[in-house]
Amino acid sequence: MQILLSERSRVFERADPHAVSGYVNQHVGNHCLRMPSHGHPEASLNHRKFASLDLCRISYGGAVRVTSPALESIFHLQVLLNGHCLWRGAGQEHYLEPGELLLINPDDEVDLTYSADCEKFILKIPTAVLEGICAEQRWLHPRQGVRFTENRYRLGELEGFVNLLGMVCMEAEASERLPRVEEHYQQIVASKLLTLLSTNVSRECLASxxxxxxxxxxxxxxxxxxxxxxxxxxxxxxxxxxxxxxxxxxxxxxxxxxxxxxxxxxxxxxxxxxxxxxxxxxxxxxxxxxxxxxxxxxxxxxxxxxxxxxxxxxxxx
Missing domain, CATH: 1.10.10.60 (Homeodomain-like)
Structure with a gap:
């Protein structure tokens, strides 16, 4: 699998998981972290802002449960790199394995339980970015907004997407950042998500x-x-x-x-x-x-x- 954020983006290494959680709450999105009272797990976090996107690579070093209310204006995409994850939502449960992708809609609550050896990559993308792509392409979606109708995929099923994430991470870590390049990649990521994943967006061919x-x-x-x-x-x-x-x-x-x-x-x-x-x-x-x-x-x-x-x-x- 592509390297998704290298050591150049390291913010925490072998740190207190609650310190890492506090950083995520401040810079990425609100959540609640629940951990066993015993043991001394060590967490690590890599983080980059890229145009309007947030890119994170995170491990907690111990079994944790992460919960959050609906993110309202943010789509939460995560790729499991190591370990296992249990997702609960809408009366369902999914066990995710390495190489699987989970997509959480803005109006879905977050409830994820990770194994002690779990490491994940997170992409957070504002709803405005995806809806902007729809407007540009004249794709139609219901009044309540863009929604993904399936939330679990294997990366191998999504042609070229993991390579695209790798390129985005490389650009995010480049020594010279160019805003126009970042905006361009952001548009590509959003377009890929809307074409590769199942959504409520109608992309029928438009008239001349x-x-x-x-x-x-x-x-x-x-x-x-x-x-x-x-x-x-x-x-x-x-x-x-x-x-x-x-x-x-x-x-x-x-x-x-x-x-x-x-x-x-x-x-x-x-x-x-x-x-x-x-x-x-x-x-x-x-x-x-x-x-x-x-x-x-x-x-x-x-x-x-x-x-x-x-x-x-x-x-x-």
Missing amino acids: PLAAFERIDDYIERNLKLDIDIEELARQSKMSLRSLYALFERHAQSTPRQYIRQRKLERIRASLADPTCNVRNVTELALDYGFLHLGRFSESYRQQFGELPSETFKRRG
Whole structure:
């Protein structure tokens, strides 16, 4: 198996397990450590922060039970390196062996009992990272958030994942840390988890970018009289703001806001020019479409159509 955090990341070696537990509570996540009252176990801990991730390699030197309430905004992934572990949760029990991976969702309580010779590698990843990947890829998940539907795997079943963890650990221990590289690796780790493990995320093939733009254009057309919020438009389109702006640049050569203003002006012009359309005056029509500054509206109209809105209105006869 790949080396997951070397001695370069050592924080504690042969230390009091409660001291190690206190460090974990302060820097990684809250938990409660229960140990037998007899003996003098010695614990070790390697730890690195990497972008928004926490990487830990830990052994307690004695049989311990670790419990924690739901971590709420954190996914807890651990790989058993040595020894054995009993996981309890949702009315179930699993015995984990070396080379097995356990994934705990943010709303699951933690209840783990380790053998005295146990050593584990822990990856903690914020929910925002995984949900950000879904937004970027336009993958869908239920409103309550991303969840893993199976929590136990053998590393050999997850193609390339252990090698990826090894590379992340090497980068975390590099003498020169580059934030952009760390963000890049973080995105890869999150994407791998979402594609290799069973989740509630739908990754069905999406329609072409042109079809996506046409759906957005239809939404704009149906809501032209409203003040269309760009962030809401992105949510309706199930994409990130960056992806939305890229889509408009590709298909409309403008920003979403510019495009919406252009479509409003085109609708106003069509109404002003149509004798069958019930328009009392230019001001009323402009206000209907959200143009509150009439001087700016007239200037934008003139720039787009080469005449003032009053001139268009007069020609309708």
